[in-house]
Amino acid sequence: MNEALKEAQKAYDRDEVPVGAVIVCNRTIVARAHNLTETLHDVTAHAEMQAFTAASGYLGGKYLDECSLYVTLEPCVMCAGAAFWTHLGALFFAATDEKRGYRLVGKPLLHPKTQIVAGILADESRQLLQAFFKRKRI
Amino acid sequence: MNEALKEAQKAYDRDEVPVGAVIVCNRTIVARAHNLTETLHDVTAHAEMQAFTAASGYLGGKYLDECSLYVTLEPCVMCAGAAFWTHLGALFFAATDEKRGYRLVGKPLLHPKTQIVAGILADESRQLLQAFFKRKRI
Numbered sequence: 001m002n003e004a005l006k007e008a009q010k011a012y013d014r015d016e017v018p019v020g021a022v023i024v025c026n027r028t029i030v031a032r033a034h035n036l037t038e039t040l041h042d043v044t045a046h047a048e049m050q051a052f053t054a055a056s057g058y059l060g061g062k063y064l065d066e067c068s069l070y071v072t073l074e075p076c077v078m079c080a081g082a083a084f085w086t087h088l089g090a091l092f093f094a095a096t097d098e099k100r101g102y103r104l105v106g107k108p109l110l111h112p113k114t115q116i117v118a119g120i121l122a123d124e125s126r127q128l129l130q131a132f133f134k135r136k137r138i
Numbered sequence: 139m140n141e142a143l144k145e146a147q148k149a150y151d152r153d154e155v156p157v158g159a160v161i162v163c164n165r166t167i168v169a170r171a172h173n174l175t176e177t178l179h180d181v182t183a184h185a186e187m188q189a190f191t192a193a194s195g196y197l198g199g200k201y202l203d204e205c206s207l208y209v210t211l212e213p214c215v216m217c218a219g220a221a222f223w224t225h226l227g228a229l230f231f232a233a234t235d236e237k238r239g240y241r242l243v244g245k246p247l248l249h250p251k252t253q254i255v256a257g258i259l260a261d262e263s264r265q266l267l268q269a270f271f272k273r274k275r276i
Contacts, residue, residue, distance in 0.1 A: 038200075041194050041195065041200050042190070042194045043201075043223035044187055044190055044191055044220050044223070045191075053180050053182055053183075056180045057178075057180070061179055062175060062176075062179050062181050063181075076223075077215060077216075077218070077222065077247055078215075078218075078219025078220045081215035081218070081219050082181060085181035085182070085214075085216065105247070107243050107244065
């Protein structure tokens with residue numbers, strides 16, 4: 001998650017909502033990404049979406065059932081839906097998204113085999129997000 | 139929807155699950171796409187996702203609130219989640235997806251302002267999908 005947080009910091013430095021993600025497969029990082037929605041004018045350019053595409057490209061297959069996604073913010077519905085299609089092995093996320101987190105839907109959106117761990121480096125991830133929005137309000 | 143169906147036919151011809159999409163803004167088609175998940179080894183390469191990215195790139199903005207998406211199959215959760223972020227003006231879809239359609243979640247996933255019209259060219263879109271899966275089973 002430290003590596004995902006480094007990615008989030010890169011987003012912060014680009015004036016993007018600071019969310020970072022890495023995907024690990026066989027103890028190797030196979031994808032790194034951070035949110036680029038503003039830079040690309042593209043709402044689909046969430047850190048997770050880019051990480052899924054990069055990991056699949058690296059591994060040469062569609063499925064990530066042997067992989068873990070580490071992301072600094074709880075995924076949204078779009079990213080949870082994408083994670084479903086990848087058959088993601090495990091999802092680790094840091095901060096909870098109280099407004100747009102996929103869990104707010106109240107229905108299982110992830111693949112039934114995906115393991116879920118929440119809260120790792122949650123404080124650090126949340127602080128970075130809060131610093132970003134505080135800066136925006138000034 | 140005829141143009142979306144042409145895109146779906148292109149997917150069929152490439153041995154991809156035949157789903158096609160176009161996005162219309164001010165009576166002009168600003169994006170065309172078809173499913174490329176197999177070709178790109180990327181589960182995020184649904185027709186709708188590519189169309190959102192292409193339309194945003196063409197228009198130079200993130201939001202598609204003045205645009206309509208025409209897609210030959212009911213969007214999945216991922217694509218509905220993406221449509222939410224775009225503030226999509228209107229969604230027209232042809233065939234219903236009985237297994238993975240976003241409506242099966244039973245909660246509103248689209249933006250509250252998105253208008254929804256289902257069923258246009260549904261038979262033609264479904265027949266193309268059925269022909270694809272029949273060919274796969276041979």
